[in-house]
Amino acid sequence: MKHQSASREITSTFSQRLTDLGALVKFRLSATVVLSSVLAYMVALGAGSFSWWYVFVLTAGGFLTTAAANVLNEVLEKDYDRQMERTRTRPLAEGRLSSSDALLIAGFSSIGGITLLALFNPWTAFLGMVSLISYAFVYTPLKRVGPVAVLVGAIPGALPALIGCAAAEGQITLLGLTLFTIQFFWQLPHFYAIGYLGYEDYAKAGFKLVPERNGTVDAKTLGRDAVIAAIVLVPLAAVPYYLGVTSIWAAGLVVLLSGVFLHFALAFRAQPGRKSALGMMFFSFAYLPLAFTAYWIGQQFILN
Known part of the structure; x- marks a missing residue:
């Protein structure tokens, strides 16, 4: 025993x-x-x-x-x-x-x-x-x-x-800088949603990760910035095609994904709240792996 x-x-x-x-x-x-x-x-x-x-x-x-x-x-x-x-x-x-x-x-x-x-x-x-x-x-x-x-x-x-x-x-190439830029702008709506949802908890520790107004989160500014970042992603999504590293349908799919991401950002800007923030956050989890996977699969069609 x-x-x-x-x-x-x-x-x-x-x-x-x-x-x-x-x-x-x-x-x-x-x-x-x-x-x-x-x-x-x-x-x-x-x-x-x-x-x-x-x-x-x-x-x-x-x-x-x-x-x-x-x-x-x-x-x-x-x-x-x-x-x-x-x-x-x-x-x-x-x-x-x-x-x-x-x-x-x-x-x-x-x-x-x-x-x-x-x-x-x-x-x-x-x-x-x-x-x-x-x-x-x-x-x-x-x-x-x-x-x-x-x-x-x-x-x-x-x-x-x-x-x-x-x-x-x-080496550092245009493709590398493009994917870096896509991942950079993807992070902004992603974290803005997290920052909005966790604002009170972050505030307890003195973290100032989101804009504030009158002692609370400035959802209007946060929503505006999320929309701007999502808008930038739409044309960026097509760049790998013009660099010749993926197919047009793959780039088109990522443009579509970026458009859906923009939709969630616009919904958050129009009506900031837990539901719209969660929608933007959960879609952000799927966006990047789907986008990069689409580029890779599209590339195989070019090579074959």
Whole structure:
């Protein structure tokens, strides 16, 4: 009985450690970021030989680099996380992990991630480092300054697309810059919806991520900015076709997706509220992977 009890305790402790580690590195967010990088890599690869080994290296390098940035973010914000409902149970906020342990994890993750990215070329390693540093040490402190943090944070948030293209092409190209720009503008309505929905919680920690007026969120300005970003996505969606990397029907599909995204942004601007914000947020989750996948599938029709 004592042996079984000890075994269950060990299993429970191990399970909790894994759960805490997943929360620390923000596993789902990191996986989403890596997906955009891999899809961009596949789009940029073109007629190049496809290798699952390179996909694995890009996935692992991107995940470790993103994880390191997320861990550093949580170390810097652990005191603020305790004040917000949605983050108060994070392992650092509750003290289940120490800051020194987290920094050790971030250090090894960053070294491993940048090293793996460097196996492609210097550009991927450089862009990975820029993404890590700008997210952890520029975006994170700016969150308590004002909404400019969202624009600044969208840069490291969009760099995975550029990293994926650089891994395939070995340099910064128009395609890489195009996919980077698409991911940059996609993030704005995406986060504006999240910022609107979580405004009160963010305010508890002193985060100023959305425009305010008279002590509450300025939904009119937020809606206007979401619409502007969605409008920009419509013509951007066609650029990969003109660069010759995808088919016209694939570009047309992404233009259509951008139009639907614009519809949700317009609905939020016309009637800001939980329902319209949720609609814009949930569609944003689907937009980017669908868009990049469409470009890749459309490319196969050109190559074949």
